Amino acid sequence: MTGPLAHLNGRFLPFAEAALPLHDAGFVSGATVVDNARTFGHKLFRWADHLARFRRDCAACYVPLNATDEHLTVTAEELVSYNAKWLPPGGELQLVTFATPGPLGLYSGGAANGPPTLGMVTYPLPFARYRPFFTEGVTLVLVGTHSSDSTVLPPTVKHRSRMHWHIADHTARARSGTPSALGITAGPDGTLTETSVAHFLAVIHGTVTTPPRHTVLDGISLRVTEELCHAVGVPFAEAPILPDRSLAGREAMLTGTGFCLAGVRELVLPNSERIRFDWPGPVYRALLAAWSDRVGVDVAKQFTEAGT
Known part of the structure; x- marks a missing residue:
């Protein structure tokens, strides 16, 4: 064939x-x-x-x-x-x-x-799809709420019913003017959940913090990132994360199968306020290096230097 x-x-x-x-x-x-x-x-x-x-x-x-x-x-x-x-x-x-x-x-x-x-x-x-994540940092846009407490279809399940993510990402790009922007949703309590392709993490008081596992997809890359946090001596925790000004100046990251780990540059709120993060920050750089060691390839270079 x-x-x-x-x-x-x-x-x-x-x-x-x-x-x-x-x-x-x-x-x-x-x-x-x-x-x-x-x-x-x-x-x-x-x-x-x-x-x-x-x-x-x-x-x-x-x-x-x-x-x-x-x-x-x-x-x-x-x-x-x-x-x-x-x-x-x-x-x-x-x-x-x-x-x-x-x-x-x-x-x-x-x-x-x-x-x-x-x-x-x-x-x-698709190296080109994720290249801006490494050259420009990720732009996230808070686009609305998404149920994270369903007892019928738990958010931990990976499935193909993704219309909400189709709308979320188109909304994010229209509102931010950034072609590579991703939508991120909030749960019923107003705290951040996840994106269409990755989990969200923020460094809060020195701890890499991610939304509680039961509110998001059971991600394999999130498991790896948690393992790498332990390996490099960075505390890891699950806790609700509010999308407010307390995040400004901190580090934020995404972890997902396609690109492993990327730093978040900014979060655009519904009122158009932009929360700027420390990008690329020291914890992100340490974890990205650990990811590269784990998979045997320079992750960032794979996306910034690939021809496709």
Whole structure:
């Protein structure tokens, strides 16, 4: 075969031929559990953690996942190995694993649903998308509230129902005038939660602080950043973070799968006030260096010097 492959419902096929029927629950209802991992040196990073979260989230969302961990791992490694051949020098991949309940009989005139859908696709890691995070710092815009206390669909679950993030990021870019800006939401109590691609952290009184875990996605990169805080001797804590002037002059960061760790330059509030952070600050620089040591590559250079 010529060109990248995908894996869908038990078989490899050309990426361009991979498709879901229009009556699949993932399309009709947005009922899709998903995972997004990335490679370093064309090897998946923290795959075991990603896979465990994916299986847990499928169970929580009543999405059948019949494949074994061994089968999923072998498939993921084969797909990454093959698709990496089509990358430019220095390129890396992101691997998306997804599962849905499958086709809904109601929409095809039948009574039976399923079988469940399971797929894997890769795409080249978009260095250009994240480059401004390292050259300019991240601009965040507080765009509104988002429920973080649902007992039906907990915020810890990674899924594809992302309309609120689509609106949040477009709103952030329109209000800030910054093409790479991200929206960040507040919970019902007014404290900060997360963004569409990353967790938020602030350095408060010398402690790297992140919103309470039950209010945000169970992020693999957040786990790594916490581990690195312990490794470099920086305290780490979970606590509510209010978006007010007390944050001015402190450090703030984002951590996410695609880019590992990036410093936040400013937070734009609903009244258009801009809270400026210490960017790039010393704690961020220490943690970014620790990230680079952990993954075996200079993370910042990977984004600032890559050709794509």
